[in-house]
Amino acid sequence: MKRKLRVKFLAGCILMIAGCCFLLSHFTFSDEKGFISNTNYTIKACEYSMPTIVLDAGHGGMDAGGVSISNVYEKDITLPIALMIGDYLTDYGYQIVYTRVDDEIEWIGEREELQRRIDLAEQEEADYYISIHLNASNAYDDGVYGFEIYSDFRNEEITQLAYAIENGLNGIGYTIDRGVKNTQETYSLYVIDQNTVPALLLELGFISDSDDFNYLNSQEGQTNIAQAIAQSIHAQLGE
Numbered sequence: 647m648k649r650k651l652r653v654k655f656l657a658g659c660i661l662m663i664a665g666c667c668f669l670l671s672h673f674t675f676s677d678e679k680g681f682i683s684n685t686n687y688t689i690k691a692c693e694y695s696m697p698t699i700v701l702d703a704g705h706g707g708m709d710a711g712g713v714s715i716s717n718v719y720e721k722d723i724t725l726p727i728a729l730m731i732g733d734y735l736t737d738y739g740y741q742i743v744y745t746r747v748d749d750e751i752e753w754i755g756e757r758e759e760l761q762r763r764i765d766l767a768e769q770e771e772a773d774y775y776i777s778i779h780l781n782a783s784n785a786y787d788d789g790v791y792g793f794e795i796y797s798d799f800r801n802e803e804i805t806q807l808a809y810a811i812e813n814g815l816n817g818i819g820y821t822i823d824r825g826v827k828n829t830q831e832t833y834s835l836y837v838i839d840q841n842t843v844p845a846l847l848l849e850l851g852f853i854s855d856s857d858d859f860n861y862l863n864s865q866e867g868q869t870n871i872a873q874a875i876a877q878s879i880h881a882q883l884g885e
């Protein structure tokens with residue numbers, strides 16, 4: 647009797663193992679051959695979209711921003727650079743939203759204008775917000791020049807992106823690197839600290855410095871800077 651039970655038990659075990667193997671092989675078989683699971687993967691791949699990035703060309707309209715010694719406005723340098731960064735990023739597959747694509751903005755006041763720009767980022771459910779600016783010193787050619795990047799260091803991911811862009815700009819070597827700065831330690835910047843979307847503000851150089859300005863105002867300089875920024879963003883986010 648005992649022996650019979652043992653035989654039955656063993657037979658049961660063998661059946662169970664065989665059953666499991668069958669199910670497993672059946673599952674594997676249909677996973678490899680079955681269109682259903684393959685289709686699911688395809689749908690998943692289609693649903694994945696590249697990040698949405700807001701590119702904010704600083705100033706615009708009656709807000710000129712800084713002014714060069716030769717009377718060129720900051721707003722007219724930030725715009726082509728932002729548009730070019732957008733072109734490169736679009737080629738990489740990113741979704742780009744611009745806060746402006748020309749000089750036509752309905753000016754309703756500085757704070758309201760900035761709020762409108764960050765509202766746009768929220769409405770578009772953007773992943774990142776990058777604001778493009780030029781710095782200005784107290785006097786022309788007073789020896790203050792270089793680029794700097796502002797980030798809220800409490801957000802590690804966006805700060806890593808800031809360092810990536812810093813490296814990219816250093817690769818051109820057009821001016822000195824004034825560093826990546828923490829808005830929690832320097833001063834608050836509206837488009838970073840009031841933004842619901844992780845944001846950076848790039849000060850690409852001093853419009854008040856002749857060397858920085860000449861480079862930033864040139865076609866070659868703008869192209870190199872836009873390309874370096876787009877490549878850095880893609881190296882950080884897209885690969």
Ligand SMILES: [Zn+2]
Nearest residue numbers: 704711779780
């Ligand atoms: Zn500015």
